[in-house]
Amino acid sequence: MAVKDMTKLTLGPIAYHWSAETRRDFYARIADEAPVDEVYLGEVICSKRAPFHEGDLPETIDRLERAGKTVIVSTLAEVMLTRERKATADLAAMEPPEIEVNNAAGLYARGARPHRIGPFMNAYNEATIAWMAGQGATHVCLPAELPGPAIAVAAQAAHDLGLGVEVQVFGRASLAVSARCYHARAHGRTKDNCQFVCEEDPDGMPLRTRDDAPILRVNGIQTQSESYLGLLPESGQLVADGVTHLRLMPQAVDMVAVAEVFRDVLHGGLAVEEADNRLCLLTGSSTLSNGFYHGAAGYRRIAMAAQT
Amino acid sequence: MSLAELICPAGTPAALRTAVDAGADAVYCGFQDATNARNFPGLNFTPDELAEAVTYAHARGTKVLLALNTYPPAGKVDLWRQAADLGVRLGVDAFIVADMGVADYIARTHPQARLHLSVQAAASSPEAIRYYCEHFGVRRVVLPRILTIPEIRQIKREIPCEIETFIFGNHGLMVEGRCSLTNYLTGQSTNMDGVCSPASDVEYARHEDGAMSSQLAGFTIDRFGPQEKAGYPTICKGRYTAPHRPEGYYAFEEPVSLNLSRLLPDLIEAGVHAFKIEGRQRSKSYVRGVVRAFRAAVDDIRAGRQANMADLVALTEGQKQTQGAFETKKWR
Numbered sequence: 349m350a351v352k353d354m355t356k357l358t359l360g361p362i363a364y365h366w367s368a369e370t371r372r373d374f375y376a377r378i379a380d381e382a383p384v385d386e387v388y389l390g391e392v393i394c395s396k397r398a399p400f401h402e403g404d405l406p407e408t409i410d411r412l413e414r415a416g417k418t419v420i421v422s423t424l425a426e427v428m429l430t431r432e433r434k435a436t437a438d439l440a441a442m443e444p445p446e447i448e449v450n451n452a453a454g455l456y457a458r459g460a461r462p463h464r465i466g467p468f469m470n471a472y473n474e475a476t477i478a479w480m481a482g483q484g485a486t487h488v489c490l491p492a493e494l495p496g497p498a499i500a501v502a503a504q505a506a507h508d509l510g511l512g513v514e515v516q517v518f519g520r521a522s523l524a525v526s527a528r529c530y531h532a533r534a535h536g537r538t539k540d541n542c543q544f545v546c547e548e549d550p551d552g553m554p555l556r557t558r559d560d561a562p563i564l565r566v567n568g569i570q571t572q573s574e575s576y577l578g579l580l581p582e583s584g585q586l587v588a589d590g591v592t593h594l595r596l597m598p599q600a601v602d603m604v605a606v607a608e609v610f611r612d613v614l615h616g617g618l619a620v621e622e623a624d625n626r627l628c629l630l631t632g633s634s635t636l637s638n639g640f641y642h643g644a645a646g647y648r649r650i651a652m653a654a655q656t
Numbered sequence: 657m658s659l660a661e662l663i664c665p666a667g668t669p670a671a672l673r674t675a676v677d678a679g680a681d682a683v684y685c686g687f688q689d690a691t692n693a694r695n696f697p698g699l700n701f702t703p704d705e706l707a708e709a710v711t712y713a714h715a716r717g718t719k720v721l722l723a724l725n726t727y728p729p730a731g732k733v734d735l736w737r738q739a740a741d742l743g744v745r746l747g748v749d750a751f752i753v754a755d756m757g758v759a760d761y762i763a764r765t766h767p768q769a770r771l772h773l774s775v776q777a778a779a780s781s782p783e784a785i786r787y788y789c790e791h792f793g794v795r796r797v798v799l800p801r802i803l804t805i806p807e808i809r810q811i812k813r814e815i816p817c818e819i820e821t822f823i824f825g826n827h828g829l830m831v832e833g834r835c836s837l838t839n840y841l842t843g844q845s846t847n848m849d850g851v852c853s854p855a856s857d858v859e860y861a862r863h864e865d866g867a868m869s870s871q872l873a874g875f876t877i878d879r880f881g882p883q884e885k886a887g888y889p890t891i892c893k894g895r896y897t898a899p900h901r902p903e904g905y906y907a908f909e910e911p912v913s914l915n916l917s918r919l920l921p922d923l924i925e926a927g928v929h930a931f932k933i934e935g936r937q938r939s940k941s942y943v944r945g946v947v948r949a950f951r952a953a954v955d956d957i958r959a960g961r962q963a964n965m966a967d968l969v970a971l972t973e974g975q976k977q978t979q980g981a982f983e984t985k986k987w988r
């Protein structure tokens with residue numbers, strides 16, 4: 349169990365446009381109650397949202413650090429406009445805290461100074477991870493669609509290079525980003541006059557097929573999976589394969605309780621089956637999926653082989 | 657003024673010869689495997705076919721660009737390295753790459769090879785482009801289809817390499833190289849397998865009321881009335897419902913083609929060096945018609961003559977077309 353004891357639970361950056369007040373309350377509770385070791389802050393999806401909450405960043409960092417959490421600030425996934433280039437360069441100049449880079453513009457700005465590689469950087473393989481390590485990367489978050497056998501190879505390579513390696517185990521997967529805002533489009537607006545309509549959907553705007561099956565979620569310029577990734581049954585194998593950090597993405601559910609379920613499995617010996625049942629109750633109408641891990645369609649939920 | 661090279665699709669050896677004969681300055685193609693982003697059944701080249709193609713193209717002054725623009729999953733990088741080695745042996749003129757590990761391998765192992773940065777790398781700022789130029793010696797960037805002409809002009813001032821933009825064909829909506837929609841529904845990955853809304857997972861279902869559903873892996877991507885023409889179920893061009901849109905709407909984009917022919921002179925003036933025609937999956941006659949029309953237009957513009965834009969616009973006549981992000985920010 350020694351390896352499991354070293355495994356860290358992390359909380360990814362909030363993907364949605366939650367209000368500043370909601371964020372303050374959320375992180376206060378995370379600081380006080382959630383059994384996560386590391387917390388990623390910062391706006392990753394839309395540069396227009398950042399002014400609403402970036403003023404709170406120093407206080408939030410302080411609050412989380414006083415609670416013993418490691419704080420990392422994540423950079424934008426898409427960098428195109430002047431304000432996005434500046435925001436990325438400004439974050440890259442910070443130290444501390446640690447930063448997680450999600451766009452090559454951030455890599456350029458950061459240079460050889462230490463940084464983490466975010467899930468939007470497409471670190472799919474050992475050659476790319478080795479390249480990134482040589483440029484100052486200390487930690488890599490693998491793409492959510494990478495299947496289990498590739499995760500094992502990538503984790504081994506990262507370990508050999510002395511890097512931390514992270515995999516998302518909970519929450520909606522990012523499936524696409526675009527220059528166009530699909531939230532604004534749904535409301536007959538464009539990105540420039542969006543009036544921040546994405547704030548209405550704290551867990552993403554559901555899209556359904558025309559025969560009424562849930563399929564995708566829209567979050568501004570981002571398209572997400574309808575299902576939450578739920579790699580609780582796979583977490584033991586991930587840890588055995590050398591994954592050092594398991595990432596929970598913030599959703600509009602009780603994230604403290606979600607983190608407790610993962611903690612109880614990793615460190616408390618809670619049976620996976622019982623834990624998975626608890627997780628299903630917490631996520632309500634959103635289904636859990638693990639298809640990507642098993643090399644199947646991402647939305648699928650592949651049953652565990654019978655464990656003896 | 658830039659040379660305005662015309663970069664044309666070659667999905668098959670026959671299409672390659674057609675594009676060369678129709679006046680392409682360069683053709684782009686890939687091997688029959690996951691190393692390129694159009695890994696579709698019946699498309700692409702065996703090593704022997706590529707060898708013949710390079711000979712054919714070079715004899716006519718046309719360059720051959722090899723697409724190695726997918727992302728190898730860990731444990732499988734050798735397939736991409738072997739493809740690069742083979743491309744060098746066969747004498748291709750440049751490699752179109754996206755993955756940093758692949759770019760690094762080619763830059764170190766074949767330092768004389770010319771690298772182009774694929775649109776799949778999603779480099780949309782001067783800083784991102786400079787990263788690839790400075791570290792891997794990238795000589796040309798294929799820009800994502802999300803930038804306006806003023807933005808392209810600004811980028812050109814700040815980067816040390818050539819710019820290639822798409823000018824005609826499929827209008828990609830998502831940032832390329834960051835899209836897992838196909839893998840989410842089908843289990844095949846655009847980034848790792850070179851697959852997008854694969855035909856093997858497509859079904860059309862006729863309903864009692866005469867309507868038709870187009871489906872991908874069992875998901876209804878669109879539903880068409882009896883009088884509507886049923887389109888191909890590409891996920892990002894489907895119609896869905898949302899809480900505010902119960903009637904069903906194109907949540908991402910309408911099924912339109914990109915046609916920037918009207919903007920050709922402006923793009924040349926903005927500093928675009930090369931123009932890419934999309935469509936490795938299209939027929940020989942399509943390739944012939946499109947390449948000939950753009951060849952004539954580019955030659956007219958180079959010679960200072962008024963280009964006959966009507967021919968180019970007519971290529972998509974009867975179909976919906978767009979100038980996408982290039983014309984106005986309102987697209988976003």
